[in-house]
Amino acid sequence: MATPPDGPQAQAANKAISKLDLDGHNLPPSPAPSSPQVGRRRYALATELVYTESKDQYGASSMPIYQSATFKQTSSSGGNEYDYTRSGNPTRTHLERHLAKIMNATRALAVGSGMGALDVITRLLRPGDEVITGDDLYGGTNRLLTYLQANQGVVVHHVDTTDPERVRAALTPRTAMVLLETPTNPLIKIVDIATIAAATHAAAPRALVVVDNTMLSPMLCNPLDLGADVSYESGTKYLSGHHDIMAGVIALHDAALGDKMYFTVNATGCGLSPGDSFLLMRGVKTLAIRMEKQQANAQRIAEFLEGHGFRVRYPGLRSHPQYDLHWSMARGAGAVLSFETGDVGKSERVVEAARLWGISVSFGCVNSLISMPCRMSHASIDAKTRQERQMPEDIIRLCVGIEDVNDLIDDLSRALVQAGAVTLTLDGFHANGAPGETPSPPPPSV
């Protein structure tokens, strides 16, 4: 993992993490397909990621894909653990147990996408319920919340969740959910999960604290250990790691809540397919080694850009204003960073001049990606709202993979020079469009 900082908060966090690793959690009663339960974590996370207890009848080292929609019963009243793949499938159950273990949860559910996971969670909301969430959110999350507000009578409050006092002030007896993202996508702001969870549980006991852990993955953060009620993430990203599947994962402790969510998974048919469950399981086994390399590369690239005068947003940099807070909650900085050139046209030219960096949405994959969030991942947030939320139109997001870091830096340098985003000097080059010098007007809404 990235070198942890040495401050007292970080030391306390590391102590807490190793205690959890040793202690694990109480084992729940024996599992049924409708309630995949966790095994106790015995080893360090990197070991647990690859260590699975396969129940395969032939002792297969890799849980096979049970590519079957239906399962034969021994009598008209059932008799088999599984009846129909929408309700449960051995490959998915195997994955869900493994996910629960690595997410320090009692139960995990695997569904068809990260947004599918948030859909399952938000189906708990009723008309009149209030949701408090951030003002820098993944575009798809913002879109689903906007839909719920417009069509389901749910009231959504967007506040600056980097300030727990703003969340506290927004809590009412009608607050049913506090939905957090950290680091935020794409502004890389850090949100204090533990303080907000404690404040929420004290002031609004029926409210659920839900954390989107996509930007860190269980390798770097376990929101449930910080007081969240539900942790979910897009398995499309770090967990699978190869951009070959869409997946979503929900992890929690509360059994009754887990049953309600399982009801939705079964009733709506959004459970992860056996084939994608297999691929997600395979991806999870290499999470530690991928994350280690991705983070090391991201750190070098962040330092390279900052060293050349760019304003870089990355929690691995000491200059990040919430560096200590991030490291009090997380075991690494992740592999997503963003920076600004000071001009939309320049940013567009940088992105389009890159060769090794693919112009794509998404992140957490073995290959590196470059994007302009305002036009791509966050285009579903209208331009006025983006401006209100201070999302710079010229922001470039880098999602760092496992390539040779020197190749990545060379390609980025060439793109910066070709785009005219840097001034050449005898010593090399430096950013020539400091943020704020040439403010970029937002384009028309998409």
Ligand SMILES: Cc1ncc(COP(=O)(O)O)c(C=O)c1O
């Ligand atoms: C932070 C975050 N949460 C959730 C999602 C949704 O995941 P998916 O694309 O798997 O639906 C994404 C990306 O799409 C994301 O970036």
Ligand SMILES: N[C@@H](CCSC[C@H](N)C(=O)O)C(=O)O
């Ligand atoms: N067209 C998609 C965009 C997906 S963005 C994927 C990912 N979360 C990211 O941040 O890059 C949509 O409208 O959802």
